[in-house]
Amino acid sequence: MAIKISNRAKAIKQSPTMAVSALANKMKADGIDVINFGVGEPDFDTPDYIKEAGKKAIDDNFTRYTASAGILELREAIAAKLKRDNDLICDPKDILVSPGAKASIINVLMAICDPRDEVLIPSPYWVSYTSQVEMVDALPVLLPTTISNNFKIKPKQLEERILELSNPKAIILNSPNNPTGSVYSRKELVKIAEICLKYNILIISDEIYEKLIYDDVKHISIASISDETRDITVLINGVSKAYAMTGWRLGYSAGPRDIIKKASQIQGHTTSCVNAMTQKASIVALSECDGSVTTMRAEFQKRRNYLVEKLNEIENVKCLMPKGAFYAFPNISHYLTHNTKGIKNSVELCEYLLENYHIAIVPGMAFGAGKYVRFSYANSMDNIKKGVNQFKKGLMSLL
Ligand SMILES: Cc1ncc(COP(=O)(O)O)c(C=O)c1O
Known part of the structure; x- marks a missing residue:
């Protein structure tokens, strides 16, 4: 007979950021070249x-x-x-x-x-x-x-x-x-x-x-x-x-x-x-300090500037310039109401983009903001360039 799980445990949902990363990693293991914008950790080595x-x-x-x-x-x-x-x-x-x-x-x-x-x-x-x-x-x-x-x-x-x-x-x-x-x-x-x-x-x-x-x-x-x-x-x-x-x-x-x-x-x-x-x-x-925090910060800032500029160039996407951390949080609400694929929410949108355009981003619903998605720019400039291009293509394919 199975032991009953507590009500407290039942109420807990899997962390959606971890869920996106897990799916992206699985696709990677299957040989698919996924660009992972889901991760919430610096891509640098510990100094x-x-x-x-x-x-x-x-x-x-x-x-x-x-x-x-x-x-x-x-x-x-x-x-x-x-x-x-x-x-x-x-x-x-x-x-x-x-x-x-x-x-x-x-x-x-x-x-x-x-x-x-x-x-x-x-x-x-x-x-x-x-x-x-x-x-x-x-x-x-x-x-x-x-x-x-x-x-x-x-x-x-x-x-x-x-x-x-x-x-x-x-x-x-x-x-x-x-x-x-x-x-x-x-x-x-x-x-x-x-x-x-x-x-x-x-x-x-x-x-x-x-x-x-x-x-x-x-x-x-x-x-x-x-x-x-x-x-x-x-x-x-x-x-x-x-x-x-x-x-x-x-x-x-x-x-x-x-x-x-x-x-x-x-x-x-x-x-x-x-x-x-x-x-x-x-x-x-x-x-102590060897300057690595300053170097990492400067690199994040460069990536942020590039990513946010490119996101805002996409029609009907609006992204504030974040002042800190390493995330961009664009509003994609237009594409939830104007699409031919029946996509109704940010989770479905992220699944669609992961499966078809091989980019892992986190649905805003995970953060209580269903009209948004989150990109982590703790990612190489190369990946950011490719990934934001894929994002644009993915959104355009919905129309
Ligand atoms: C806002 C916020 N607080 C706390 C943490 C947890 O950090 P730590 O690795 O120290 O547990 C995170 C990690 O993503 C975070 O984004």
Whole structure:
């Protein structure tokens, strides 16, 4: 007799970004030359100076369990980074190192959410936020944004929505944003912080794309706005995106001591700690610099400029110039209503493009925005050139 799966597990959907990548990889394995715009990780190698530190940790037999919250030397390096880059004074005691920012977020959600607590999430949103909120039996409450507002929430909208809720607990802010690439300014963050302070809403500020920011835009950490704001913010960051270290698995949270302490205890009973050598390598990543982050950022910016320009040249496609991260998020709504193939939504469109034009892009529905698709430009310039051409051909074939 089959064992019954829990209702919690049943509610979880497979990550659609992973699903597209899996299908694209399968087609590749079958010998089909697919251009994969689905991936959410840098296509660069981890810089050598970081790899060396990881290798040295293994050679030094630094290979055992560590303190659950992370080794002190690493938490000190994170505190120094927060001071240097984000103008934040943070005691290492208020920092928790976890196996990826993804783990950091769910640890915090577990520490603060009771069943039916409401967690506000600006939409379009990163796919895991809603699933993670549901996993802790809390309720995701979406705050829709539009392209005309650069995909950013308005303070009035936030306040009105909070007033409609029964148990508003937290908001998950993500700047620079996945999938839209939008970045909040200091002025905008000040207004959001004021409202969160007024209603005692915890700000979970996911800043994982902090280093991937373009033009003259500056990343501001909402926690740095005032001491009061810092006291209601948990900052989330990690090494995955900035240092091309997705597989090493290290993220961190920094925030109010009681929340971090509880999140740390939760981690102590789940994953224990981040692997010891990754912690050593991350100290070097966060403290030293060989210019590779700047080189990667410059390359991403070049690709972004090319891709977005080409997307906007396609008739009836509109794409904002993303200010950060490595995604372009064009509006393709025209092709959902004007096509001869019976395609009705972004999922069907992406399947059609993958099967017939061999490009893997992620349907906007995955991010709560069905009229859009997401391209990752963590891809070679050659692939971007070929891929955007295929995209255009694919759209034209629908008419
Ligand atoms: C917005 C956002 N936050 C967090 C993460 C997770 O990063 P990590 O690899 O540190 O778990 C991702 C990864 O795609 C992301 O896009």
